[in-house]
Amino acid sequence: MNAYEVNFDGLVGPTHNYSGLSFGNVASTSNTKAVSNPKQAAQQGLAKMKALHDLGFKQGVLAPHERPDVASLRRLGFSGSDGEVVARAAKEAPAILAAASSASCMWTANAATVSPSGDTADKRVHFTPANLNNKFHRSIEHPTTRRLLQAMFADEQHFMVHEALPAQMHFGDEGAANHTRFCAEYDAAGVEFFVFGAAAFDGRYPAPQRFPARQTLEACQAVARLHGLSESGVVYAQQDPATIDAGVFHNDVISVGNRNVLFHHEKSFLEQGRVLEELSRKLAAVGGQFVPVEVPDAEVSVAEAVKSYLFNSQLLSKPDGSMIIVVPEECRNVESVWSYLQKLSSSGGPINEIRVFDLKQSMQNGGGPACLRLRVAMSASEIAAVNQGVLMSDDLFATLNAWVERHYRDRLSADDLADPLLLDECRTALDELTRIMRLGSVYPFQLV
Numbered sequence: 096m097n098a099y100e101v102n103f104d105g106l107v108g109p110t111h112n113y114s115g116l117s118f119g120n121v122a123s124t125s126n127t128k129a130v131s132n133p134k135q136a137a138q139q140g141l142a143k144m145k146a147l148h149d150l151g152f153k154q155g156v157l158a159p160h161e162r163p164d165v166a167s168l169r170r171l172g173f174s175g176s177d178g179e180v181v182a183r184a185a186k187e188a189p190a191i192l193a194a195a196s197s198a199s200c201m202w203t204a205n206a207a208t209v210s211p212s213g214d215t216a217d218k219r220v221h222f223t224p225a226n227l228n229n230k231f232h233r234s235i236e237h238p239t240t241r242r243l244l245q246a247m248f249a250d251e252q253h254f255m256v257h258e259a260l261p262a263q264m265h266f267g268d269e270g271a272a273n274h275t276r277f278c279a280e281y282d283a284a285g286v287e288f289f290v291f292g293a294a295a296f297d298g299r300y301p302a303p304q305r306f307p308a309r310q311t312l313e314a315c316q317a318v319a320r321l322h323g324l325s326e327s328g329v330v331y332a333q334q335d336p337a338t339i340d341a342g343v344f345h346n347d348v349i350s351v352g353n354r355n356v357l358f359h360h361e362k363s364f365l366e367q368g369r370v371l372e373e374l375s376r377k378l379a380a381v382g383g384q385f386v387p388v389e390v391p392d393a394e395v396s397v398a399e400a401v402k403s404y405l406f407n408s409q410l411l412s413k414p415d416g417s418m419i420i421v422v423p424e425e426c427r428n429v430e431s432v433w434s435y436l437q438k439l440s441s442s443g444g445p446i447n448e449i450r451v452f453d454l455k456q457s458m459q460n461g462g463g464p465a466c467l468r469l470r471v472a473m474s475a476s477e478i479a480a481v482n483q484g485v486l487m488s489d490d491l492f493a494t495l496n497a498w499v500e501r502h503y504r505d506r507l508s509a510d511d512l513a514d515p516l517l518l519d520e521c522r523t524a525l526d527e528l529t530r531i532m533r534l535g536s537v538y539p540f541q542l543v
């Protein structure tokens with residue numbers, strides 16, 4: 096095998112907090128104003144990265160962003176020195192300061208959509224940072240995400256980093272959380288599966304009634320065009336709007352795919368039978384045999400899937416072709432889910448090993464194992480062209496842990512977001528991090 100999937104996990108930033116910012120994401124709204132522990136959040140994320148690295152999987156790291164985002168606060172009319180900007184926002188609009196302080200870039204499944212070189216017309220790996228237009232606190236991520244991706248995937252012979260789509264609800268784009276790629280081998284041509292919540296320009300598609308659909312059909316189509324994907328290598332599906340209304344705010348809360356396997360709930364997509372048939376037919380045309388693993392509603396309900404985050408799992412291919420499923424601790428606490436997992440792993444099917452991780456700090460904001468990682472399938476020569484400072488190693492793990500230990504607080508409440516020291520702490524930490532990860536100047540405070 097000469098090609099690999101590299102998982103780039105988001106390193107949790109120093110301002111990780113619970114501000115109830117994501118209407119439609121049940122965990123986020125139900126933990127509003129809970130006290131967070133940024134240090135523990137970062138350590139939990141690093142522990143997952145290290146464990147998967149130790150198991151022999153290729154692992155990378157995506158750096159956090161500068162928060163609070165003073166530049167966004169200035170655009171909203173808060174003025175003066177950086178400290179005064181934060182103080183004025185804290186006094187006049189604490190909810191806006193909370194949004195500008197979110198560490199939400201940790202969920203790197205939303206950082207970008209990635210098409211491996213096997214699928215694209217120019218045979219480069221393409222990235223489109225997601226505009227995350229549905230939520231203000233996430234809509235401010237894409238400029239820094241783009242600079243980070245450019246610093247990591249700088250070699251233009253192998254990589255192409257696009258601009259985010261126009262930041263408007265018609266092109267609402269949430270990145271890889273709504274995108275799965277099927278293939279026989281990671282470097283062969285594959286089938287890219289785009290899942291949308293609603294259509295912006297076509298009234299024939301249904302839409303959820305209670306919670307917002309964050310991803311549009313038109314955004315999916317634009318990304319496919321930008322990346323130079325062929326029609327035969329793309330499948331579009333609409334997420335069942337009833338599941339969005341039940342708290343499935345991204346497709347990766349109801350399904351996950353890897354290589355030729357799609358692990359999904361019975362109620363994931365509209366016209367599910369037709370969608371699975373198209374995936375099977377198009378994957379067969381590029382030499383793959385599609386294996387759908389469908390979880391019946393009678394065994395695990397949509398509510399139990401949302402509660403446990405069963406589908407926000409990672410499927411990782413072992414050298415013998417079988418797969419590990421990486422699930423959050425919460426799966427153990429929902430009886431139907433845990434017994435389903437036992438049955439699944441002993442069924443003789445492709446998924447035969449379960450690994451459980453404690454990611455509670457992230458989970459309380461609705462971010463499980465799959466939310467925390469951006470997958471980039473690459474050949475060995477493409478991996479060699481990546482900025483090596485961002486690839487996990489024993490040394491990088493030790494260095495990052497010590498860095499977290501030095502710079503992070505172990506307690507952050509809603510009131511603490513007004514603390515002017517937080518901005519300085521964050522900038523000092525990130526300045527050091529850019530040197531550790533050899534990223535150059537990527538943050539607004541470094542670019543002035």
Ligand SMILES: N=C(N)NCCC[C@H](NC(=O)CCC(=O)O)C(=O)O
Nearest residue numbers: 114115116117120123204272345466
């Ligand atoms: N499913 C995937 N891939 N990602 C999960 C993202 C969780 C994130 N939560 C938040 O942004 C909550 C922040 C707060 O409430 O403080 C969101 O809703 O966008």
